[in-house]
Amino acid sequence: MAIWLDQDSRVIVQGMTGSEGRKHTQRMIAAGTRIVAGVTPGKGGQSLTFEEDPVPVFDTVAEAKAATGANTSVVFVPAAHTKAAVMDAIDAELDLVVVITEGVPVADTAAFVAQAKKSGRTRIIGPNCPGIISPNQSNVGIIPSTISGPGRLGLVSKSGTLTYQMMFELRDIGFATAVGIGGDPVNGTSHIDVLAAFEADPQVAAIVLIGEIGGDAEERAAAYIADHVTKPVVAYVAGFTAPVGKTMGHAGAIVTGSAGTAAAKKAAFEAVGVQVGRTPSETAALMREVVERLG
Numbered sequence: 001m002a003i004w005l006d007q008d009s010r011v012i013v014q015g016m017t018g019s020e021g022r023k024h025t026q027r028m029i030a031a032g033t034r035i036v037a038g039v040t041p042g043k044g045g046q047s048l049t050f051e052e053d054p055v056p057v058f059d060t061v062a063e064a065k066a067a068t069g070a071n072t073s074v075v076f077v078p079a080a081h082t083k084a085a086v087m088d089a090i091d092a093e094l095d096l097v098v099v100i101t102e103g104v105p106v107a108d109t110a111a112f113v114a115q116a117k118k119s120g121r122t123r124i125i126g127p128n129c130p131g132i133i134s135p136n137q138s139n140v141g142i143i144p145s146t147i148s149g150p151g152r153l154g155l156v157s158k159s160g161t162l163t164y165q166m167m168f169e170l171r172d173i174g175f176a177t178a179v180g181i182g183g184d185p186v187n188g189t190s191h192i193d194v195l196a197a198f199e200a201d202p203q204v205a206a207i208v209l210i211g212e213i214g215g216d217a218e219e220r221a222a223a224y225i226a227d228h229v230t231k232p233v234v235a236y237v238a239g240f241t242a243p244v245g246k247t248m249g250h251a252g253a254i255v256t257g258s259a260g261t262a263a264a265k266k267a268a269f270e271a272v273g274v275q276v277g278r279t280p281s282e283t284a285a286l287m288r289e290v291v292e293r294l295g
Helices: 019-030 061-068 079-091 106-119 160-169 191-200 217-228 262-271 280-294
Strands: 010-014 034-039 047-050 053-058 072-075 096-099 123-125 131-134 138-141 150-157 175-180 206-212 233-238 275-277
Touching: 010 019, 010 061, 010 079, 019 034, 019 047, 019 138, 034 061, 053 061, 061 079, 072 079, 072 138, 079 096, 079 106, 096 131, 096 138, 106 123, 150 160, 150 191, 150 280, 160 175, 160 206, 160 233, 160 280, 175 191, 191 206, 191 217, 206 217, 206 280, 217 233, 217 262, 233 262, 233 280, 262 275, 275 280
Parallel strands: 010 034, 010 072, 034 053, 072 096, 096 123, 150 175, 150 206, 206 233, 233 275
Antiparallel strands: 047 053, 131 138, 131 175
């Protein structure tokens, strides 16, 4: 099994006609993703060819869904137009919308996340995220498909590059699904959402969680793990050396006073029995020990 994305997912690329959309569409198709349509307002009726197969372009997500049966979208749209693109996907009642775009205004994200929750159907992953991959099944976003194969682990991460590193370091064990939730102050899917899905997935034997400084998402995840997660979890928190008051890479990665520090998050995890590595490599080593004990 896998969570939210598998070989049956039928994927629309919003912004496929742009340079980033076109490049990553090619990579997703090469990874086995079923790309069934692109959406770019004003360019409906066109098509783009990938590996000798034409992919049709539509003006709206509703039109693309009606023609192809799509249930998933990935958004490669400039930040100024991201809200409209995501709202279009929500209105079309897609199951999953993965928002890769960075620099989306927080108010725009809050609006489309609220609309998705109101819909009761659409899950948003992102924005400012690398996407989601179920290796050898489907890859939606920009996670390199060759760094790890399928296996017993689940991965949830705020960081894109740390997602890639952790998948590579644990490639011999492999992953059922890896989810990059993004590092913005507001996002559509939390660590807790992913933890709940991994807990329910019988293929997932153990979970890697990557957090970072800023906010209280990791502390809330620790509290959730204590009450609801029976599978072993190993964590890494980026930002132990970050100076107070300075945003580090992601808009949400900022420490104010003693709130949001890596040390505080590490303590919260360890208090509920989650092992925390001081580096990504140490975290991978801890997970390897967990898997060996599981047999």
